[in-house]
Amino acid sequence: MAANEELLQDVVIKFAGDSGDGMQLTGQQFTNNTALLGIDLATFPDFPAEIRAPIGTLPGVSGFQLHFSSNRVYTPGDIADVLVAMNAAALKVNLKSIKPGGKIIANIDGFDAKNLRLANYPEGINPLEDGSLDSYELIKIDVTKLTRESLKDFTDLGTKERDRAKNMFVLGFIYWMYNRSLENTIEFLKEKFGKKETILQSNIKVLQAGYNYGDTTETFTTRFRVEKAKMNAGTYRSIMGNQALAYGLIAASEKSNLPLFLGSYPITPASDILHELSRHKSFGVRTFQAEDEIAAITSAIGASYGGLFGVTTTSGPGMALKAEAMGLAVMLEIPLLIINVQRGGPSTGLPTKTEQSDLMQAYYGRNGECPMPIIASSTPSDCFDVAFEAVRIAVQHMTPVILLSDGFIANGAEPWKFPKADDLPNIEVAFKTGLAEGEDKFLPYLRDEKLARPWAIPGTAGLEHRIGGLEKQNITGNVNYEPENHQLMVNIRQEKVDRIAQYIPEQKLDSGPEKGKVLVIGWGSTYGAIKSAVLELQAEGHAVSHAHIRYVRPFPKNLGELMQQFDKVLIPEINNGQLIKIIRDQYLIDAQGYHKIMGVPITKQELVDVITKML
Amino acid sequence: MSTSTTITPITLTAKDFATDQEVRWCPGCGDYSILAQVQKIMPGIGVPKENIVIISGIGCSSRFPYYMNTYGMHSIHGRATAIASGLKASRPELSVWIVSGDGDSMSIGGNHTIHMLRRNFDVNLLVFNNQIYGLTKGQYSPTSEENKVTKSTPMGSIDHPFNPLALALGADATFIARSMDRDPKHLQMVLTRSHQHKGSSFVEIYQNCNIFNDGAFEVFTEKSTKADEALFLEHGKPLIFGVNQDKGIKIEGLRPVVVNLSDGVNADDLWIHDEHDFYKAQILTRMFDDTKTEGHFPRPFGVFYQTERACYEDVMAMQIDETIATKGRGNLDKLLRGKEVWEIA
Ligand code: SF4
Numbered sequence: 001m002a003a004n005e006e007l008l009q010d011v012v013i014k015f016a017g018d019s020g021d022g023m024q025l026t027g028q029q030f031t032n033n034t035a036l037l038g039i040d041l042a043t044f045p046d047f048p049a050e051i052r053a054p055i056g057t058l059p060g061v062s063g064f065q066l067h068f069s070s071n072r073v074y075t076p077g078d079i080a081d082v083l084v085a086m087n088a089a090a091l092k093v094n095l096k097s098i099k100p101g102g103k104i105i106a107n108i109d110g111f112d113a114k115n116l117r118l119a120n121y122p123e124g125i126n127p128l129e130d131g132s133l134d135s136y137e138l139i140k141i142d143v144t145k146l147t148r149e150s151l152k153d154f155t156d157l158g159t160k161e162r163d164r165a166k167n168m169f170v171l172g173f174i175y176w177m178y179n180r181s182l183e184n185t186i187e188f189l190k191e192k193f194g195k196k197e198t199i200l201q202s203n204i205k206v207l208q209a210g211y212n213y214g215d216t217t218e219t220f221t222t223r224f225r226v227e228k229a230k231m232n233a234g235t236y237r238s239i240m241g242n243q244a245l246a247y248g249l250i251a252a253s254e255k256s257n258l259p260l261f262l263g264s265y266p267i268t269p270a271s272d273i274l275h276e277l278s279r280h281k282s283f284g285v286r287t288f289q290a291e292d293e294i295a296a297i298t299s300a301i302g303a304s305y306g307g308l309f310g311v312t313t314t315s316g317p318g319m320a321l322k323a324e325a326m327g328l329a330v331m332l333e334i335p336l337l338i339i340n341v342q343r344g345g346p347s348t349g350l351p352t353k354t355e356q357s358d359l360m361q362a363y364y365g366r367n368g369e370c371p372m373p374i375i376a377s378s379t380p381s382d383c384f385d386v387a388f389e390a391v392r393i394a395v396q397h398m399t400p401v402i403l404l405s406d407g408f409i410a411n412g413a414e415p416w417k418f419p420k421a422d423d424l425p426n427i428e429v430a431f432k433t434g435l436a437e438g439e440d441k442f443l444p445y446l447r448d449e450k451l452a453r454p455w456a457i458p459g460t461a462g463l464e465h466r467i468g469g470l471e472k473q474n475i476t477g478n479v480n481y482e483p484e485n486h487q488l489m490v491n492i493r494q495e496k497v498d499r500i501a502q503y504i505p506e507q508k509l510d511s512g513p514e515k516g517k518v519l520v521i522g523w524g525s526t527y528g529a530i531k532s533a534v535l536e537l538q539a540e541g542h543a544v545s546h547a548h549i550r551y552v553r554p555f556p557k558n559l560g561e562l563m564q565q566f567d568k569v570l571i572p573e574i575n576n577g578q579l580i581k582i583i584r585d586q587y588l589i590d591a592q593g594y595h596k597i598m599g600v601p602i603t604k605q606e607l608v609d610v611i612t613k614m615l
Numbered sequence: 616m617s618t619s620t621t622i623t624p625i626t627l628t629a630k631d632f633a634t635d636q637e638v639r640w641c642p643g644c645g646d647y648s649i650l651a652q653v654q655k656i657m658p659g660i661g662v663p664k665e666n667i668v669i670i671s672g673i674g675c676s677s678r679f680p681y682y683m684n685t686y687g688m689h690s691i692h693g694r695a696t697a698i699a700s701g702l703k704a705s706r707p708e709l710s711v712w713i714v715s716g717d718g719d720s721m722s723i724g725g726n727h728t729i730h731m732l733r734r735n736f737d738v739n740l741l742v743f744n745n746q747i748y749g750l751t752k753g754q755y756s757p758t759s760e761e762n763k764v765t766k767s768t769p770m771g772s773i774d775h776p777f778n779p780l781a782l783a784l785g786a787d788a789t790f791i792a793r794s795m796d797r798d799p800k801h802l803q804m805v806l807t808r809s810h811q812h813k814g815s816s817f818v819e820i821y822q823n824c825n826i827f828n829d830g831a832f833e834v835f836t837e838k839s840t841k842a843d844e845a846l847f848l849e850h851g852k853p854l855i856f857g858v859n860q861d862k863g864i865k866i867e868g869l870r871p872v873v874v875n876l877s878d879g880v881n882a883d884d885l886w887i888h889d890e891h892d893f894y895k896a897q898i899l900t901r902m903f904d905d906t907k908t909e910g911h912f913p914r915p916f917g918v919f920y921q922t923e924r925a926c927y928e929d930v931m932a933m934q935i936d937e938t939i940a941t942k943g944r945g946n947l948d949k950l951l952r953g954k955e956v957w958e959i960a
Contacts, residue, residue: 032955035955035957036955036957037957038959184955228959231959233959233960234959235956235957235958235959236957236958236959237951237953237955237957238955250947251951261701263701280945280950281935281939282935282939282942282943282945283945283947284935284939284945285935286704286705286931286935288700288701288931290730291697291726294694294697294727295694295697295700295727295730298690298694298698298701299697299700299701301690302697302700302701302703302704303702303704305688305702306701306705306706306709307706308705308706310701325694327691328691332688418953420948420951421947458702459665459708459709460665461665463665464664464665465686465687466634466680466681466686466688467687467689468688468689468690469673469690469691470689479681
């Protein structure tokens with residue numbers, strides 16, 4: 001039976017199930033399939049902190065949200081048009097984020113008495129039966145039963161193994177619904193199960209069964225299609241934030257001819273950077289899983305001291321442990337990159353949830369006057385550029401740099417028009433190779449116009465010298481406790497960071513008029529939500545603009561002037577107001593904040609409402 | 616300075632390893648002797664000065680790098696071992712020396728010490744053990760004896776002390792040795808052996824802090840008691856000590872016993888030191904009695920144990936070389952492109 005086809009512009013779909021149901025994989029497969037068609041997209045995986053929370057319970061729900069569109073996409077979407085709920089808990093957790101009239105595809109088997117009880121539904125209540133979902137389009141499928149049936153010929157597979165393919169049934173069905181080809185997923189399965197023929201064939205069988213189910217039953221009389229988005233011409237791929245950070249580091253290593261050394265201790269949500277980099281030994285990348293966060297950063301300091309590029313990756317709690325070593329790097333004035341993929345805090349906080357609450361820590365969280373440049377990534381693909389730029393700043397200005405990302409960007413994916421290696425700029429690195437003519441003694445703290453000191457690495461004859469964490473005498477680098485010298489050195493270290501403003505681009509508006517009513521300033525992962533909200537209001541004719549700050553310390557030198565052109569400034573953040581304090585402090589402007597700190601991104605609609613009130 | 620006209624490679628002397636920085640330890644501190652011995656052996660180890668790096672943590676001993684005309688870093692408390700690990704992983708050709716104290720290496724930096732040892736980076740860790748916190752003006756340390764009265768323990772310390780060499784052996788160090796500030800020749804020998812060893816060397820050096828813990832090791836260092844209290848280990852030689860070289864150590868079952876050679880015990884029946892015997896090394900590290908107790912064992916000095924094990928930095932480099940040999944050098948365009956791409960016209 002040939003169903004009609006309906007053209008849609010914009011779809012938000014959420015796959016939700018128990019953390020053992022394979023929803024992340026299902027979502028990723030559908031994402032890749034969507035991306036390959038040139039449709040624009042953004043994703044938001046949302047999983048529990050526990051590796052295996054009790055099956056069927058509310059804390060065990062794992063979700064994957066995908067927003068795809070023939071228009072440009074900047075966020076994973078505020079609410080879902082379609083929810084796939086593999087069990088009762090998945091429905092309960094996500095019910096409030098489905099559009100009125102939206103579709104709910106429910107796996108009947110996941111709503112049996114046991115699952116309903118685990119999801120805390122009152123005795124005898126089944127939302128699939130009691131009419132409570134009447135305002136939605138409810139599609140009930142017995143996924144478990146149909147999966148088992150389609151595998152009845154696979155006699156050497158046990159029930160458990162058969163049931164594991166459930167997610168393929170759902171994926172096949174969704175592929176049918178959106179009129180897609182199964183090819184990329186079949187290829188993926190071949191690669192994944194290459195040698196396990198039975199498992200491979202059973203998965204393909206179930207995938208096709210799901211597709212055929214859509215075809216043969218009359219679940220929908222229409223199938224849906226979303227066309228290619230109008231994106232800039234070029235070759236694209238899909239990229240996730242942590243992966244882009246790793247690639248940015250490798251690219252910077254290649255372009256600077258500095259081998260990369262990563263010292264890292266596993267921590268959510270940063271570990272994937274360690275995993276990714278450890279796979280790229282062919283680029284000479286050295287990855288060192290240290291015994292703790294402190295050894296992770298100090299081993300990286302050792303590497304940079306030796307003339308490699310030292311990086312350490314972590315999240316908030318790890319940042320706290322690294323603070324003293326960051327101070328050492330500031331004193332030593334050597335290149336180093338500290339990446340903080342922020343998560344909910346304080347303490348262990350919300351390990352798998354997103355937050356922007358470590359900005360103050362990055363700015364001020366060390367003993368002494370200890371300024372460090374800070375750079376923040378705003379989208380998954382932006383992580384590549386930001387990592388590359390962070391390395392450039394670190395080596396050219398001889399300073400440790402902090403890069404802030406967050407859990408939302410780290411695991412989110414988007415299409416990326418990746419650069420060609422030749423188009424990336426070289427990062428010039430000048431090691432000092434010996435005493436210059438007329439120079440009779442090496443002066444390790446003699447500075448250039450950027451106030452950067454020479455990078456003289458062990459193995460260079462004639463430049464033997466000693467550095468350390470005690471206050472340095474200006475120019476000679478010898479230990480010095482004199483009052484005037486300390487004042488001078490504190491000033492120099494500050495000025496050195498401030499001067500970076502002369503070597504970074506000016507702040508540009510992301511969109512909107514150069515003068516107007518409201519300027520929305522953001523940093524980090526709020527980019528998509530702010531952009532979408534501001535574009536919507538601009539389309540309604542409002543004088544609203546958006547500036548997104550990548551260089552958080554020092555700020556671009558025109559930032560103050562840029563803000564002056566607007567009647568009001570709004571700074572939304574996923575924290576209790578951190579950037580806003582710094583901006584108010586530095587520019588004495590009456591900026592207004594919007595703060596939400598619930599472990600989830602700020603939505604477009606919230607911002608539209610807030611900005612509208614300011615107009 | 617040589618006035619010879621024949622062309623010889625530049626030979627350095629201990630003086631070439633001194634810096635123009637004024638040495639700031641208290642007069643009489645054991646650190647002076649250790650510095651002198653390190654400077655003395657350096658010209659002879661066959662490593663160009665620019666390839667030597669000394670990394671220290673915090674504490675009196677950690678001022679060391681400032682006085683050595685090599686590359687050096689005076690880092691932060693307890694982390695010298697971790698910094699050295701990163702440096703050695705990055706630059707295996709360098710000769711890396713870590714100078715640390717009992718507090719630096721076994722209290723605040725204990726974690727990094729044991730992990731560095733098990734990974735077996737080819738570095739030398741010199742622990743200046745003075746059994747006290749000197750720089751902070753006299754609190755007990757993790758190696759101070761029990762019941763020690765210090766500024767922070769007016770009623771005596773409660774902590775049981777670490778046995779540094781047993782700790783190092785427990786972390787599978789591949790070279791452990793003990794020496795003392797007051798025996799220059801012995802210290803030079805141990806330092807040279809430490810350098811020659813391929814792998815992590817743990818060298819405990821008894822160092823007198825004459826200000827806050829004077830005489831902590833005097834039974835081992837003073838002429839009148841040294842011969843009876845210190846047992847000098849030599850590979851292949853029997854364990855003999857005493858003013859008249861008439862006492863020895865024998866193994867009975869799994870226990871060492873002190874015997875008197877004048878009682879007709881033959882030197883051949885004594886414990887013959889074997890640096891490669893892990894089990895005997897464990898017994899040696901446990902000969903750690905309080906010298907005030909009746910019938911205590913003498914304290915061993917010298918190289919207790921040495922073995923070969925792959926060094927972290929070598930295997931790390933090997934993995935990279937192997938990958939490049941089999942897959943070729945990484946191609947950035949290929950990496951960025953990944954597996955699945957699509958075109959937008
Ligand atoms: S306090 Fe003790 S260890 Fe420190 S320099 Fe003085 S004598 Fe030496």
